[in-house]
Amino acid sequence: MSDFTLNQVLRYIQKDWSIDWKNKFSLGGIILYIITATFIVFLSFSNIEAEAWNSLFWIILLFGILNGVVKSFLQESGRRKLYYFQLVDPYIVLVSKVIYNFLLTLLMALITFALLSIFTANMVDEVGMFLGVIIAGSLALSIALTFISAISVQGQQSATLMAILGLPVVIPIVLTLVKLSRNTMGLVMEPTYKTDFLILGAISLILLGLSLWLFPIIWKE
């Protein structure tokens, strides 16, 4: 590592972004996926309740993220991967992938939120808190799923593998997020933001630590 680490991370993110920008179909595909899913929800529910709105929001987002994150290591195959492997530290690869996926997830979450609010109605009472939940959730989900996507590209049929490996692992995160966002909609009598954010933070920290420990082994393959 001769270069400044933060600089390397930024360069790696920039590289990911320029690849995604170059073949726009991958990014556009995910956004289109979200728009279609939201539209289907809008068409199938004539009068949507806050409870259903909440779970649909997270389900649409979860499947959008699964599709979005799975490609993060898919594009790095063959000779190109060997090139990166020699060039940068695995930690830098992991951290920049997590940050990139976090930004991608955040973008998707905001789009889903905006679309659901336009198509159906805005059910959220405390929008500021809800945005906080979205940010924390995007971070936790991108940490968990980045590592899973690194594992799943090793097998055949990585998209299927991603869903099988990823969904059970993210269930605690998603449940906590659903509970947190229920709080922001006034569906809960006594909001419990503090404990829920603590759980989310603890799970993300544990998963991040594990990813940092195990990622170099997988990256070597």
Added chain:
Amino acid sequence: MKTWVKILAVSLIVYSFIAGLLVPLGPGIKKVSPIKVVAGNQQILDIWTYNTHYSSSKPTVFLKGEHDHLLKATSVEVVGDQKIKALFNFPKITPGTPGIQDLTLVINNQKDGNSILPGALFLSTDEVSASVPQWIPLDQIKLEKATFFKFPYRKILEETIRNIYFHVSLWFAMILLFLLSMIRSIQHLRVGGIRFDQQARSYAEVGILFGMMGLVTGMLWATYTWGAPWSFDIKQNMSAVALLIYLAYFVLRSSIDDNDKKSRIAAAYNIFAFVALIPLLFVIPRLVDSLHPGNGGNPALGSDDLDNTMRMVFYPAVVGWMLMGLWMANLLYRYHRVNELFLEKANT
């Protein structure tokens, strides 16, 4: 694996089956009617009990009020082994506080010992006094102690209390097996060598078998105590998800062809899976309302559910299932190993 360990495992499990299923349940009170009485009245109480022998051993019936004062029944009529009628004369003046008092029903006889039902009756009383001649302090009454070996009678649980030897021990053994599986995976990543990976795989395989058996025994238990095999309780859901994570481990294994690569990736996922298992089983269910003991504010393995007689069966059962799991994993490991050597030989 040493022979004595195998013998120990089998004998502990056989012991837990025999003792766990054959030891009778202690006496208990099922129902009392009526449940409301007024001080100064006479009242006949109909009492239904479980596992008692009142025809052959005449019971004495007490009601325990505040400050450990007991009122003895004036007369007791034995209707059957498990049904009695007791006549109580409630004096106008009661010890304790005025208003409504909770009374505990205590039935005592020589053959069965004590049966106790807390909160059996509500007594409404206006006049109180520190000492009333009819209400006798607890230390002046001699109660018979039962001497035979029995499991405690608990409302709702009743005979299903025996399931604790199977359901809980299987889950404990499963946690141990998954833990060992993770340790072997760490060793595989640290030291290398296909042996550790094969061991990790065998532990996980037996662990998932035990987990499924634990889930099935739990569902059986829930049928009789919660009213349905699956009531979408958070603990049930999280356990199912935990098993899904480990099933995904095997899917991952089968999706990679290259052996070296497979073992390393699978080891990494196995560590990840065990760490993900901990919040699923031990953190999340504690924060949400749950019917399961130990979660949502319910106690678990306290002295109410697990008395000393039960401990004498429960701990051997836990150790027995753990050793049995280790033995099974050992056999599986050797089977995988032989298979592999066979394949190697066939290839050359």
